[in-house]
Amino acid sequence: MSKIIICGGNKLQGKVQVSGAKNSSLAILAASLLSETESIIENVPNLMDVRTMLDVLISLGCKVEQEGNSVKIIPSLNNYKAPYELVKKMRASFYVAGPLLGRLKIAEVPLPGGCIIGSRPVNFHLDGFRKMGAQVSQEHGFMKARAEKLHGAYIFLDPRYCSVGTTVNLMMLATVAEGTTIIENAAREPEVVDLANYLIKMGAEIKGAGTSTVQIGGGGKLNGCEHRVIADRIEAATFMIAGAITGGEVTVEGVPIGYIEAVSSKLQETGCEIRKDINRLKVIAPERVSSVDLITAPFPGFPTDVQPAFVSLMSIAEGTSIVEETIYDGRFKYVDELRRMGANIRVNENVALIKGVKKLSGAPVEATDLRAGAALILSGLAAEGETEIYEIELIYRGYENIEGKLLSLGANIRRE
Ligand code: EPU
Numbered sequence: 001m002s003k004i005i006i007c008g009g010n011k012l013q014g015k016v017q018v019s020g021a022k023n024s025s026l027a028i029l030a031a032s033l034l035s036e037t038e039s040i041i042e043n044v045p046n047l048m049d050v051r052t053m054l055d056v057l058i059s060l061g062c063k064v065e066q067e068g069n070s071v072k073i074i075p076s077l078n079n080y081k082a083p084y085e086l087v088k089k090m091r092a093s094f095y096v097a098g099p100l101l102g103r104l105k106i107a108e109v110p111l112p113g114g115c116i117i118g119s120r121p122v123n124f125h126l127d128g129f130r131k132m133g134a135q136v137s138q139e140h141g142f143m144k145a146r147a148e149k150l151h152g153a154y155i156f157l158d159p160r161y162c163s164v165g166t167t168v169n170l171m172m173l174a175t176v177a178e179g180t181t182i183i184e185n186a187a188r189e190p191e192v193v194d195l196a197n198y199l200i201k202m203g204a205e206i207k208g209a210g211t212s213t214v215q216i217g218g219g220g221k222l223n224g225c226e227h228r229v230i231a232d233r234i235e236a237a238t239f240m241i242a243g244a245i246t247g248g249e250v251t252v253e254g255v256p257i258g259y260i261e262a263v264s265s266k267l268q269e270t271g272c273e274i275r276k277d278i279n280r281l282k283v284i285a286p287e288r289v290s291s292v293d294l295i296t297a298p299f300p301g302f303p304t305d306v307q308p309a310f311v312s313l314m315s316i317a318e319g320t321s322i323v324e325e326t327i328y329d330g331r332f333k334y335v336d337e338l339r340r341m342g343a344n345i346r347v348n349e350n351v352a353l354i355k356g357v358k359k360l361s362g363a364p365v366e367a368t369d370l371r372a373g374a375a376l377i378l379s380g381l382a383a384e385g386e387t388e389i390y391e392i393e394l395i396y397r398g399y400e401n402i403e404g405k406l407l408s409l410g411a412n413i414r415r416e
Helices: 022-034 048-059 091-104 123-131 164-174 190-202 233-245 257-269 304-314 335-340 370-382 402-408
Strands: 004-007 013-017 039-042 063-067 070-074 106-110 135-139 142-146 154-156 179-184 205-207 213-218 226-228 249-253 273-276 280-284 320-324 344-348 351-355 364-366 386-390 412-415
Touching (some): 004 370, 022 039, 022 070, 022 091, 022 164, 048 070, 091 142, 091 164, 123 164, 164 190, 233 249, 233 257, 257 280, 257 304, 304 370, 335 370, 370 386, 370 412, 402 412
Parallel strands (some): 039 226, 154 179
Antiparallel strands (some): 004 386, 039 070, 106 142, 179 213, 205 213
Protein backbone atom coordinates (compact mmCIF):
# COMPACT_ATOMS: atom_id res chain seq x y z
CA MET A 1 0.00 0.00 0.00
CA SER A 2 1.58 3.30 -0.99
CA LYS A 3 1.68 6.30 1.32
CA ILE A 4 2.97 9.85 1.38
CA ILE A 5 5.43 10.72 4.14
CA ILE A 6 5.97 14.33 5.16
CA CYS A 7 8.43 15.75 7.65
CA GLY A 8 6.78 19.01 8.63
CA GLY A 9 8.28 22.36 9.52
CA ASN A 10 9.85 23.63 6.27
CA LYS A 11 8.68 27.05 5.12
CA LEU A 12 7.72 26.70 1.46
CA GLN A 13 9.35 29.17 -0.91
CA GLY A 14 9.25 29.59 -4.66
CA LYS A 15 7.06 29.35 -7.74
CA VAL A 16 4.73 26.64 -8.91
CA GLN A 17 3.13 26.23 -12.34
CA VAL A 18 -0.57 25.37 -12.07
CA SER A 19 -1.77 22.37 -14.16
CA GLY A 20 -4.83 22.24 -16.41
CA ALA A 21 -8.19 22.11 -14.63
CA LYS A 22 -9.45 18.61 -13.83
CA ASN A 23 -13.10 19.62 -13.87
CA SER A 24 -12.83 21.48 -17.19
CA SER A 25 -11.02 18.55 -18.75
CA LEU A 26 -13.68 16.06 -17.67
CA ALA A 27 -16.51 18.16 -19.14
CA ILE A 28 -14.64 18.94 -22.37
CA LEU A 29 -13.59 15.32 -22.96
CA ALA A 30 -17.24 14.25 -22.59
CA ALA A 31 -18.35 17.08 -24.91
CA SER A 32 -15.99 15.82 -27.63
CA LEU A 33 -18.61 13.07 -28.19
CA LEU A 34 -20.97 15.65 -29.69
CA SER A 35 -19.10 15.80 -32.98
CA GLU A 36 -18.20 13.13 -35.53
CA THR A 37 -14.75 14.58 -36.12
CA GLU A 38 -11.66 14.59 -33.94
CA SER A 39 -10.77 17.08 -31.25
CA ILE A 40 -7.35 17.78 -29.79
CA ILE A 41 -7.43 18.94 -26.20
CA GLU A 42 -4.26 20.47 -24.73
CA ASN A 43 -3.22 21.08 -21.11
CA VAL A 44 -5.15 18.04 -19.86
CA PRO A 45 -3.69 17.08 -16.47
CA ASN A 46 -2.35 13.58 -16.01
CA LEU A 47 -4.77 12.34 -13.36
CA MET A 48 -6.69 9.22 -12.43
CA ASP A 49 -10.04 10.91 -13.06
CA VAL A 50 -8.97 11.94 -16.56
CA ARG A 51 -7.87 8.33 -17.18
CA THR A 52 -11.28 7.13 -16.05
CA MET A 53 -13.05 9.54 -18.42
CA LEU A 54 -10.82 8.41 -21.32
CA ASP A 55 -11.64 4.78 -20.48
CA VAL A 56 -15.36 5.63 -20.55
CA LEU A 57 -14.94 7.25 -23.99
CA ILE A 58 -13.03 4.19 -25.25
CA SER A 59 -15.80 1.90 -23.94
CA LEU A 60 -18.26 3.88 -26.07
CA GLY A 61 -16.19 3.31 -29.21
CA CYS A 62 -13.92 6.39 -29.30
CA LYS A 63 -10.26 6.21 -30.22
CA VAL A 64 -8.03 8.10 -27.85
CA GLU A 65 -4.38 9.09 -28.23
CA GLN A 66 -2.63 10.66 -25.26
CA GLU A 67 0.80 12.25 -25.37
CA GLY A 68 1.92 14.17 -22.31
CA ASN A 69 -0.85 16.67 -21.59
CA SER A 70 -2.35 16.49 -25.07
CA VAL A 71 -5.29 14.21 -25.88
CA LYS A 72 -6.72 13.44 -29.30
CA ILE A 73 -10.26 12.04 -29.37
CA ILE A 74 -11.73 10.41 -32.45
CA PRO A 75 -15.38 10.18 -31.38
CA SER A 76 -16.44 7.08 -33.33
CA LEU A 77 -19.39 5.99 -31.18
CA ASN A 78 -20.62 2.38 -31.38
CA ASN A 79 -22.20 1.97 -27.96
CA TYR A 80 -24.73 3.98 -25.94
CA LYS A 81 -24.27 2.15 -22.64
CA ALA A 82 -21.57 3.31 -20.25
CA PRO A 83 -20.13 0.49 -18.10
CA TYR A 84 -20.85 0.42 -14.37
CA GLU A 85 -17.25 -0.59 -13.46
CA LEU A 86 -15.99 2.74 -14.82
CA VAL A 87 -18.83 5.05 -13.87
CA LYS A 88 -18.76 3.91 -10.25
CA LYS A 89 -15.15 5.11 -9.99
CA MET A 90 -16.07 8.68 -10.80
CA ARG A 91 -19.29 10.63 -10.64
CA ALA A 92 -18.31 12.95 -13.50
CA SER A 93 -18.60 9.96 -15.87
CA PHE A 94 -22.29 10.91 -15.85
CA TYR A 95 -21.24 13.79 -18.14
CA VAL A 96 -21.43 11.37 -21.09
CA ALA A 97 -25.23 11.15 -20.62
CA GLY A 98 -25.99 14.50 -22.32
CA PRO A 99 -23.69 14.03 -25.34
CA LEU A 100 -24.78 10.37 -25.88
CA LEU A 101 -28.44 11.33 -25.78
CA GLY A 102 -27.73 14.29 -28.05
CA ARG A 103 -25.84 12.35 -30.68
CA LEU A 104 -27.48 8.93 -30.63
CA LYS A 105 -30.91 9.87 -29.14
CA ILE A 106 -30.37 7.08 -26.64
CA ALA A 107 -28.19 6.75 -23.55
CA GLU A 108 -27.85 4.26 -20.73
CA VAL A 109 -25.59 5.44 -17.95
CA PRO A 110 -25.33 4.02 -14.42
CA LEU A 111 -26.67 6.38 -11.77
CA PRO A 112 -23.81 7.61 -9.59
CA GLY A 113 -24.02 6.18 -6.10
CA GLY A 114 -23.33 7.71 -2.70
CA CYS A 115 -20.30 9.83 -2.06
CA ILE A 116 -18.18 10.41 1.04
CA ILE A 117 -18.77 14.19 0.90
CA GLY A 118 -22.56 13.94 0.91
CA SER A 119 -25.56 12.74 -1.05
CA ARG A 120 -25.15 13.81 -4.66
CA PRO A 121 -28.22 12.94 -6.73
CA VAL A 122 -28.61 13.68 -10.48
CA ASN A 123 -32.32 14.57 -10.38
CA PHE A 124 -31.71 18.06 -11.83
CA HIS A 125 -29.90 16.52 -14.83
CA LEU A 126 -32.77 14.09 -15.45
CA ASP A 127 -35.45 16.82 -15.11
CA GLY A 128 -33.57 18.87 -17.72
CA PHE A 129 -33.31 15.94 -20.17
CA ARG A 130 -37.08 15.43 -19.81
CA LYS A 131 -37.78 19.14 -20.45
CA MET A 132 -35.83 18.82 -23.71
CA GLY A 133 -38.05 15.99 -24.92
CA ALA A 134 -36.37 12.80 -23.64
CA GLN A 135 -38.18 9.94 -21.94
CA VAL A 136 -36.09 9.13 -18.93
CA SER A 137 -36.47 6.14 -16.64
CA GLN A 138 -34.47 4.58 -13.89
CA GLU A 139 -34.05 0.82 -14.21
CA HIS A 140 -31.70 -1.59 -12.43
CA GLY A 141 -29.40 1.24 -11.30
CA PHE A 142 -29.18 2.79 -14.75
CA MET A 143 -30.60 5.98 -16.19
CA LYS A 144 -32.20 5.04 -19.49
CA ALA A 145 -33.01 7.96 -21.77
CA ARG A 146 -34.26 8.08 -25.32
CA ALA A 147 -35.82 10.71 -27.56
CA GLU A 148 -37.46 10.88 -30.98
CA LYS A 149 -36.66 14.54 -31.20
CA LEU A 150 -34.92 16.88 -28.78
CA HIS A 151 -36.02 20.49 -28.46
CA GLY A 152 -34.86 23.60 -26.65
CA ALA A 153 -36.42 24.40 -23.26
CA TYR A 154 -36.56 26.97 -20.48
CA ILE A 155 -34.75 25.46 -17.51
CA PHE A 156 -34.84 27.03 -14.07
CA LEU A 157 -32.20 25.42 -11.85
CA ASP A 158 -32.44 25.46 -8.07
CA PRO A 159 -30.83 28.81 -7.13
CA ARG A 160 -29.58 27.34 -3.87
CA TYR A 161 -27.11 25.12 -5.74
CA CYS A 162 -26.55 26.56 -9.26
CA SER A 163 -25.45 23.00 -10.07
CA VAL A 164 -22.23 22.72 -12.05
CA GLY A 165 -22.86 19.21 -13.39
CA THR A 166 -26.43 19.99 -14.44
CA THR A 167 -25.34 23.14 -16.27
CA VAL A 168 -22.63 21.11 -18.05
CA ASN A 169 -24.87 18.21 -19.09
CA LEU A 170 -27.77 20.43 -20.22
CA MET A 171 -25.55 22.89 -22.05
CA MET A 172 -24.04 20.00 -24.04
CA LEU A 173 -27.43 18.49 -24.87
CA ALA A 174 -28.88 21.91 -25.78
CA THR A 175 -26.26 22.43 -28.52
CA VAL A 176 -27.86 19.64 -30.57
CA ALA A 177 -31.54 20.04 -29.53
CA GLU A 178 -33.69 22.01 -32.04
CA GLY A 179 -34.35 25.60 -30.96
CA THR A 180 -33.20 27.74 -28.06
CA THR A 181 -32.54 26.61 -24.51
CA ILE A 182 -32.27 29.01 -21.61
CA ILE A 183 -30.69 27.87 -18.36
CA GLU A 184 -31.49 30.15 -15.42
CA ASN A 185 -29.39 29.97 -12.23
CA ALA A 186 -26.67 28.34 -14.27
CA ALA A 187 -23.33 27.61 -12.65
CA ARG A 188 -20.86 30.47 -13.24
CA GLU A 189 -17.69 28.47 -12.59
CA PRO A 190 -14.72 29.14 -14.92
CA GLU A 191 -14.85 25.44 -15.94
CA VAL A 192 -18.39 26.00 -17.31
CA VAL A 193 -17.11 28.97 -19.31
CA ASP A 194 -14.23 26.84 -20.60
CA LEU A 195 -16.66 24.16 -21.75
CA ALA A 196 -18.82 26.83 -23.44
CA ASN A 197 -15.76 28.18 -25.26
CA TYR A 198 -14.91 24.71 -26.51
CA LEU A 199 -18.50 24.16 -27.69
CA ILE A 200 -18.48 27.56 -29.44
CA LYS A 201 -15.27 26.58 -31.24
CA MET A 202 -17.07 23.40 -32.31
CA GLY A 203 -19.79 25.56 -33.88
CA ALA A 204 -22.36 25.93 -31.08
CA GLU A 205 -24.17 29.19 -30.35
CA ILE A 206 -23.86 30.01 -26.66
CA LYS A 207 -24.36 33.36 -24.95
CA GLY A 208 -23.99 34.28 -21.30
CA ALA A 209 -21.67 31.51 -20.06
CA GLY A 210 -20.18 32.75 -16.79
CA THR A 211 -23.42 34.55 -15.89
CA SER A 212 -26.54 33.07 -14.28
CA THR A 213 -28.47 33.00 -17.57
CA VAL A 214 -27.03 30.95 -20.40
CA GLN A 215 -28.72 30.87 -23.79
CA ILE A 216 -27.91 28.05 -26.19
CA GLY A 217 -29.06 27.95 -29.80
CA GLY A 218 -29.22 24.34 -30.87
CA GLY A 219 -29.67 22.14 -33.86
CA GLY A 220 -26.47 22.86 -35.77
CA LYS A 221 -23.79 20.33 -36.58
CA LEU A 222 -20.70 20.44 -34.39
CA ASN A 223 -17.15 19.82 -35.59
CA GLY A 224 -14.16 18.72 -33.58
CA CYS A 225 -11.52 21.38 -32.87
CA GLU A 226 -8.42 22.18 -30.86
CA HIS A 227 -8.76 23.60 -27.39
CA ARG A 228 -6.50 24.38 -24.44
CA VAL A 229 -7.93 23.70 -20.98
CA ILE A 230 -7.80 26.55 -18.42
CA ALA A 231 -5.74 26.39 -15.22
CA ASP A 232 -6.94 24.49 -12.18
CA ARG A 233 -8.08 27.09 -9.61
CA ILE A 234 -8.49 24.46 -6.86
CA GLU A 235 -4.90 23.27 -7.30
CA ALA A 236 -3.74 26.92 -7.30
CA ALA A 237 -5.64 27.58 -4.06
CA THR A 238 -4.13 24.46 -2.47
CA PHE A 239 -0.59 25.75 -3.15
CA MET A 240 -1.50 29.23 -1.92
CA ILE A 241 -2.62 27.69 1.37
CA ALA A 242 0.56 25.57 1.44
CA GLY A 243 2.47 28.87 1.51
CA ALA A 244 0.20 30.29 4.20
CA ILE A 245 0.24 27.24 6.48
CA THR A 246 4.04 26.96 6.50
CA GLY A 247 4.69 30.69 7.02
CA GLY A 248 6.36 30.75 3.61
CA GLU A 249 6.20 32.64 0.31
CA VAL A 250 4.61 30.82 -2.63
CA THR A 251 3.81 32.14 -6.10
CA VAL A 252 1.24 30.32 -8.23
CA GLU A 253 1.74 30.87 -11.94
CA GLY A 254 -0.47 30.49 -14.98
CA VAL A 255 -3.81 31.06 -13.26
CA PRO A 256 -5.96 34.17 -13.91
CA ILE A 257 -6.34 35.94 -10.57
CA GLY A 258 -10.11 36.29 -11.06
CA TYR A 259 -10.44 32.49 -10.63
CA ILE A 260 -8.98 32.62 -7.12
CA GLU A 261 -10.21 35.97 -5.83
CA ALA A 262 -12.40 34.46 -3.08
CA VAL A 263 -9.46 32.46 -1.73
CA SER A 264 -6.89 35.24 -2.02
CA SER A 265 -9.12 37.77 -0.25
CA LYS A 266 -9.73 35.28 2.60
CA LEU A 267 -5.99 34.68 2.91
CA GLN A 268 -5.48 38.44 3.07
CA GLU A 269 -7.94 38.57 5.99
CA THR A 270 -5.82 35.97 7.80
CA GLY A 271 -2.84 38.32 7.63
CA CYS A 272 -1.13 37.07 4.46
CA GLU A 273 0.22 39.63 2.04
CA ILE A 274 -1.00 39.00 -1.50
CA ARG A 275 0.81 40.33 -4.58
CA LYS A 276 -1.05 39.98 -7.86
CA ASP A 277 -0.12 40.09 -11.48
CA ILE A 278 -2.45 39.11 -14.35
CA ASN A 279 -1.69 35.41 -14.36
CA ARG A 280 0.27 34.95 -11.15
CA LEU A 281 -0.24 35.51 -7.48
CA LYS A 282 2.20 35.52 -4.58
CA VAL A 283 1.26 34.70 -0.99
CA ILE A 284 3.60 36.04 1.68
CA ALA A 285 2.57 34.52 4.98
CA PRO A 286 3.03 35.89 8.50
CA GLU A 287 4.68 33.71 11.17
CA ARG A 288 1.17 32.67 12.29
CA VAL A 289 -2.10 33.45 10.49
CA SER A 290 -5.18 34.85 12.30
CA SER A 291 -8.56 33.12 12.42
CA VAL A 292 -11.35 34.21 10.07
CA ASP A 293 -14.83 32.84 9.45
CA LEU A 294 -15.81 31.30 6.14
CA ILE A 295 -18.93 30.23 4.26
CA THR A 296 -18.62 28.15 1.09
CA ALA A 297 -20.69 29.17 -1.95
CA PRO A 298 -20.93 28.56 -5.69
CA PHE A 299 -18.48 30.59 -7.83
CA PRO A 300 -17.52 33.42 -7.38
CA GLY A 301 -17.89 32.51 -3.70
CA PHE A 302 -15.38 30.49 -1.69
CA PRO A 303 -15.16 27.01 -3.30
CA THR A 304 -16.29 24.01 -1.29
CA ASP A 305 -13.35 22.11 -2.78
CA VAL A 306 -10.95 24.39 -0.89
CA GLN A 307 -12.89 24.20 2.40
CA PRO A 308 -10.87 21.27 3.85
CA ALA A 309 -7.56 23.01 3.03
CA PHE A 310 -8.82 26.19 4.70
CA VAL A 311 -9.91 24.28 7.80
CA SER A 312 -6.36 22.86 8.00
CA LEU A 313 -5.03 26.42 7.91
CA MET A 314 -7.49 27.60 10.57
CA SER A 315 -6.52 24.67 12.81
CA ILE A 316 -3.17 26.39 13.52
CA ALA A 317 -4.40 30.01 13.35
CA GLU A 318 -4.42 32.44 16.28
CA GLY A 319 -8.02 32.47 17.61
CA THR A 320 -11.28 30.71 16.79
CA SER A 321 -13.01 30.44 13.43
CA ILE A 322 -16.36 29.21 12.19
CA VAL A 323 -16.54 27.48 8.82
CA GLU A 324 -19.92 26.75 7.27
CA GLU A 325 -20.29 24.28 4.39
CA THR A 326 -23.32 25.07 2.22
CA ILE A 327 -22.82 22.87 -0.87
CA TYR A 328 -22.49 19.35 0.54
CA ASP A 329 -24.19 17.74 3.52
CA GLY A 330 -21.23 15.60 4.64
CA ARG A 331 -18.01 17.41 3.93
CA PHE A 332 -16.49 17.39 7.42
CA LYS A 333 -15.73 13.67 7.72
CA TYR A 334 -11.98 14.33 7.35
CA VAL A 335 -12.00 16.40 10.56
CA ASP A 336 -11.52 13.23 12.65
CA GLU A 337 -8.16 12.74 10.93
CA LEU A 338 -7.12 16.36 11.63
CA ARG A 339 -8.06 15.82 15.30
CA ARG A 340 -5.63 12.90 15.38
CA MET A 341 -2.94 15.45 14.51
CA GLY A 342 -3.96 17.61 17.47
CA ALA A 343 -6.47 19.96 15.82
CA ASN A 344 -9.24 21.30 18.07
CA ILE A 345 -12.35 21.19 15.88
CA ARG A 346 -16.01 20.67 16.79
CA VAL A 347 -18.52 19.94 14.06
CA ASN A 348 -22.24 20.52 14.34
CA GLU A 349 -23.97 19.40 11.13
CA ASN A 350 -22.56 21.71 8.44
CA VAL A 351 -20.68 24.06 10.72
CA ALA A 352 -17.18 23.58 12.13
CA LEU A 353 -15.85 25.50 15.12
CA ILE A 354 -12.06 25.56 14.98
CA LYS A 355 -9.92 26.68 17.91
CA GLY A 356 -6.46 27.28 16.53
CA VAL A 357 -3.64 25.35 18.26
CA LYS A 358 0.02 26.45 18.26
CA LYS A 359 1.25 23.27 16.59
CA LEU A 360 -0.11 20.11 15.02
CA SER A 361 1.78 16.89 15.59
CA GLY A 362 2.60 14.47 12.77
CA ALA A 363 0.56 11.25 12.79
CA PRO A 364 -0.52 8.41 10.50
CA VAL A 365 -3.75 9.56 8.84
CA GLU A 366 -6.04 8.45 6.05
CA ALA A 367 -7.40 10.51 3.14
CA THR A 368 -11.18 10.17 3.06
CA ASP A 369 -11.63 11.96 -0.26
CA LEU A 370 -9.55 13.90 -2.75
CA ARG A 371 -9.75 17.36 -1.17
CA ALA A 372 -9.53 15.95 2.35
CA GLY A 373 -6.31 14.22 1.25
CA ALA A 374 -4.89 17.56 0.09
CA ALA A 375 -5.86 19.10 3.45
CA LEU A 376 -3.96 16.35 5.29
CA ILE A 377 -0.86 17.03 3.17
CA LEU A 378 -1.10 20.72 4.14
CA SER A 379 -1.45 19.83 7.82
CA GLY A 380 1.51 17.47 7.51
CA LEU A 381 3.63 20.30 6.05
CA ALA A 382 2.93 22.44 9.11
CA ALA A 383 3.06 19.70 11.77
CA GLU A 384 5.92 18.81 14.08
CA GLY A 385 7.45 15.47 13.15
CA GLU A 386 6.38 12.92 10.57
CA THR A 387 2.95 12.51 8.99
CA GLU A 388 2.10 9.40 6.99
CA ILE A 389 -0.89 9.70 4.69
CA TYR A 390 -2.68 6.56 3.51
CA GLU A 391 -5.31 6.06 0.77
CA ILE A 392 -3.31 8.46 -1.39
CA GLU A 393 -4.82 7.14 -4.65
CA LEU A 394 -7.69 9.50 -3.84
CA ILE A 395 -5.27 12.44 -3.94
CA TYR A 396 -3.94 11.41 -7.37
CA ARG A 397 -7.48 11.62 -8.71
CA GLY A 398 -7.11 15.39 -8.72
CA TYR A 399 -3.53 16.62 -8.22
CA GLU A 400 -0.89 16.23 -10.92
CA ASN A 401 2.57 15.54 -9.51
CA ILE A 402 1.72 17.00 -6.12
CA GLU A 403 4.81 15.69 -4.33
CA GLY A 404 7.12 16.89 -7.13
CA LYS A 405 5.62 20.37 -6.99
CA LEU A 406 5.82 20.54 -3.19
CA LEU A 407 9.40 19.22 -3.25
CA SER A 408 10.38 22.02 -5.62
CA LEU A 409 8.99 24.50 -3.05
CA GLY A 410 11.20 23.00 -0.36
CA ALA A 411 8.85 20.52 1.34
CA ASN A 412 10.26 17.36 2.87
CA ILE A 413 7.85 14.93 1.20
CA ARG A 414 8.17 11.52 -0.40
CA ARG A 415 6.01 8.71 -1.67
CA GLU A 416 6.69 5.18 -0.53
N1 EPU B 1 -27.46 18.47 -6.63
C1 EPU B 1 -28.70 17.89 -6.53
N2 EPU B 1 -29.24 17.30 -7.65
C2 EPU B 1 -28.58 17.29 -8.85
C3 EPU B 1 -27.29 17.88 -8.94
C4 EPU B 1 -26.76 18.46 -7.80
O1 EPU B 1 -29.32 17.89 -5.47
O2 EPU B 1 -29.10 16.75 -9.84
C5 EPU B 1 -26.86 19.07 -5.42
C6 EPU B 1 -25.65 18.23 -4.96
O3 EPU B 1 -26.05 17.17 -4.14
C7 EPU B 1 -24.80 19.24 -4.23
C8 EPU B 1 -25.10 20.54 -4.99
O4 EPU B 1 -26.30 20.31 -5.73
O5 EPU B 1 -25.23 19.34 -2.91
C9 EPU B 1 -24.03 21.05 -5.93
O6 EPU B 1 -23.68 20.02 -6.84
P1 EPU B 1 -23.10 20.32 -8.29
O7 EPU B 1 -23.99 19.66 -9.26
O8 EPU B 1 -22.81 21.78 -8.45
O9 EPU B 1 -21.71 19.55 -8.19
P2 EPU B 1 -21.11 18.52 -9.22
O10 EPU B 1 -21.33 18.99 -10.59
O11 EPU B 1 -21.50 17.15 -8.85
C10 EPU B 1 -18.82 19.79 -9.40
C11 EPU B 1 -17.38 19.41 -9.23
C12 EPU B 1 -17.10 19.15 -7.76
C13 EPU B 1 -17.43 20.42 -6.97
C14 EPU B 1 -18.88 20.85 -7.24
C15 EPU B 1 -19.26 22.16 -6.58
C16 EPU B 1 -16.83 18.33 -11.31
C17 EPU B 1 -16.49 17.09 -12.03
N3 EPU B 1 -17.09 18.21 -10.01
O12 EPU B 1 -19.56 18.67 -8.90
O13 EPU B 1 -15.70 18.89 -7.66
O14 EPU B 1 -17.28 20.17 -5.60
O15 EPU B 1 -19.10 20.98 -8.66
O16 EPU B 1 -18.41 23.17 -6.98
O17 EPU B 1 -16.82 19.40 -11.89
C18 EPU B 1 -13.75 17.90 -6.81
O18 EPU B 1 -13.15 18.32 -7.82
O19 EPU B 1 -13.14 17.40 -5.82
C19 EPU B 1 -15.22 17.99 -6.75
C20 EPU B 1 -15.94 17.29 -5.88
